[in-house]
Amino acid sequence: MAKADNEVRINQAPPPDREILRMEKKKALKESLTGYAIISPWLLGFFVLVLGPILASFYLSFTDYDLLSSPTWIGFDNYVQILTNDPRFKTSIIATLVFVFVSTPLKLLFALALAVLFNTGRKGTGFFTTIYYIPSIIGGSVAIAVVWRQLFGRNGAVNDILDSLGIAGLNWIGNPDTALSVLIILVIWQFGSPMIIFLAGLRQIPTELYEAASVDGAGRIQTFLKITLPMLTPVIFFNLIMQTIGGFMLFTQAYLITQGGPMDSTLFYALYLYEMAFEYLRMGYASAMAWILLVLIAIITIIIFKTSSRWVFYESEGGR
Amino acid sequence: MKKKNGTLSDIIYYIFVIGFGFVMIYPILWMIGSSLKPETEIFGNAASLIPGEWLWGNYAQGWEGFGGIGFDVYFRNSMIVTTLVVIGTVCSASIVAYGFARINFKFKAILFGCLMATVMLPVQITLIPQYILFHNVGWVNTFYPLIVPAFLGGQPFFIFLLIQFIRGIPRELDEAAIIDGCSKFGVFLRIILPLLKPALVTVIIFAFMWTWDDFLAPLIYLNSASLHTVTIGLRNFMDADAGTNWGPLLAMSSLSLFPQFVLFAFFQKYLVQGIATTGIK
Structure with missing residues (x-):
């Protein structure tokens, strides 16, 4: 059954x-x-x-298009024109590269230095990091652009302060030699957010390492160079990538404070692209510019990635 | 790290940190101080933070705006756009993040790769075709181009942040709910969403601040002055009165940052944590 x-x-x-x-x-x-x-x-x-x-x-990017009539195919003309026959493209690339490669390292340097200082465990750290962080939140706003225009204006506060120190002021924004630095200062001023990321990274470093170093009689500078800095390289790497890419896209502040001038000295790439697209309505040309920007950012990111194996230290080789 | 020769290094530390901190917030204090100064003082006594004569009238005069459109209009527009963007971002980003974190669907790895690639994509690449698209559907000079993208996932960065957070929630909770008869969507509503609150607060704050601050999108899409947001309103004000009306201009600048200061004051813990753990901005 x-x-x-x-x-x-x-x-x-x-x-x-x-x-x-x-x-x-x-x-x-x-x-x-x-x-x-x-x-x-x-x-x-x-x-x-x-x-x-x-x-x-x-x-x-391979067409001529003004939004009103339909796009006409022109092959590589836009790219050829941009790369060989557009002096303002060259100016804007140089201005952007100078801006990115001066402002980013300085910003990160300030961020790192202050993070290390705030990591000494003294009282009031939370309050001070908050204060230092405020510029990062509002730094991109139109309000701050208004402020910057006055602070660095001919009769602005910076010249007023310099005056009282007996130094002759400058027309910071109106002078092609100094206009770029006004924007660089504005970006460095916003070092608060990479600083907080550094601070979080510093707190991850195991204290045993410092104890071992002090047992071995390492000095402060040695400890910093041999322990803190190597352990922090992944965070430095992250901040470097983020800030570099961000730098390439700066638009609002340059548009409002210097308007790309004087004499195109602050004609950042994003600004020139905007001008092409939305003021001259050369949508095809501007699209080609956007692709060149993408390639440029990709190349720089790849270079940073490639070099990272030499200087970025990962605790566990399999990790990340 | 305990320091040995305490007091002296402490004194140097505090002098430096306070002094440098003062330099850091000087521009902000200057803005607020000067917004209460009469015109002559803004230039005659440029560096000082405290007005010799307190001129509250700057705020009233600035609020009137110019050309018949006051800041009440700009603030209302900014509020509408920002509120809807925040709502859209919270709704769409949280559910999408849940999908990526918890559900296995075909091509998930590829789609996740696409999501991550868009986090780093320069806005300039999509800016022009998006404009053409919105132009063709007749959305230029409306709020739609600013708001609709937020309902379609919003900033990919927020989705990523929420995915990371959901991955930290124990899966046993989902499984228990499914055994109790919850659908996948039910799990999201009853289990994940309530636990997601702290991450959502971070998303709300950043979405609010970025949208409130946004300049490029309103600049491109909003032509009529009656639709302009606060950022564009300030720009108009600055251009119209170039160098002649600094008091009211600074008053409105200060006011434009007011919502951000309020958010910062109440939620700075979330902000700082948000940056420390994810590395935003």
Whole structure:
């Protein structure tokens, strides 16, 4: 009886693993569909607002397009024109590179120095880090651009202070030699957020390392150079990448404070691109400029990544 | 690190930190101080922080704006845009993050790669085609181009931040809820969303601040002065009265930062944590 029962069951039921497989497939499909439904807002946004525009931008970069008539295909003309026959492109690249490569290291230097100082565990650190962080929050606002224009203006506060010290003031914003530095100072002033990231990194360094170093009789400078700095290199690397990329895209402050001038001395790339696209309505040309910017940023990021294996120290080699 | 020769180094430390801190917030104090100065003092007594004569009228005069459009309009517009962007970001970013963190769907790895790639993508690449797109659907000179993207996931960075946070929530909670008969969406509403609160606060604050501050998008998309946000309003004010009306201009500048100061005062812990753990901005 029992045996027959068994046989019947075996005959009736299909091989169990196939059944399970099919059910699992069905379940996976159902989960896939649920997944797509759940991420659908982003999916729609990605295709319509990101991927589509990226492809469109690439296409437009080979056309002449003024928004009014339909785009006309002109092949590589935009790129050739930009790279060989546009003096303002060259000016803007140089201004941007100088700006990025001066402001980023200085900003990170301030951030690191203050983070190390705040990590000495004295009272009131929380309060001071907050104060130092405020410029990072509002530094990109129009209000601060207004302030900067007056502070560094001919009759502004900076000249007033210099005057009282017996130093003759300058027309900081109106002078092509100093206009760039006004913007560099503005960016360095916002070192608060990389500082907080550094501070978080410093707190991750195990205290045993410092104890071991002090047992071995290492001085402060030696401890900093041999322990703090190497342990912090991943954070330095992260900040370097983020701040460099951010630097390339600075627009608002240059647009408002110096308007790219005087004599194009602060004509940052993002500013020139905006001018091309939305003032001259040369959408194709500006799209080609955007792709050149992307390539430039990619090259610089890759260079930083490539060199990172030489100077970024990871505790566990398998990690990250 | 305990220091041995305490007091002297302490004194140097505090003098430096306070002195340098003063330099750091000087421009902000200057802005607020000068917003109460009469015109002559802003230039005649440029560096001072305390007005010789307190002129509250700057605020009233600035509030009137110019050309018939006052800052009440600009503030209202900024409030509308910012509120809707924050709502859109919170709704869409949290559910999308849940999808990426907890549900297995086909091509998830590739799509996640796409998401991460867009975090670093320069805005300039998509700016022009997006403008053309919105131009073609007739959305230029409306708030839609500023608001709709927020409902479609918003800044990919926020999604990433929330994914990281959800990954830290124990999966056993989801599983228990599913055994109790919850659907995937139910798990999100009942389990994940309540636990996501601290991360959402960070997202709300940053979304608010970035949108409130945003200059480029309103500059491109909003033509009519009656639609302008505070940032564009300030720019108009600055251009219209170039160098002639600094008191009211600085008064409105100070006022434009007021919402950010309030947020900062109440939520600075979230802000600082947000940056420390994710490295935003």
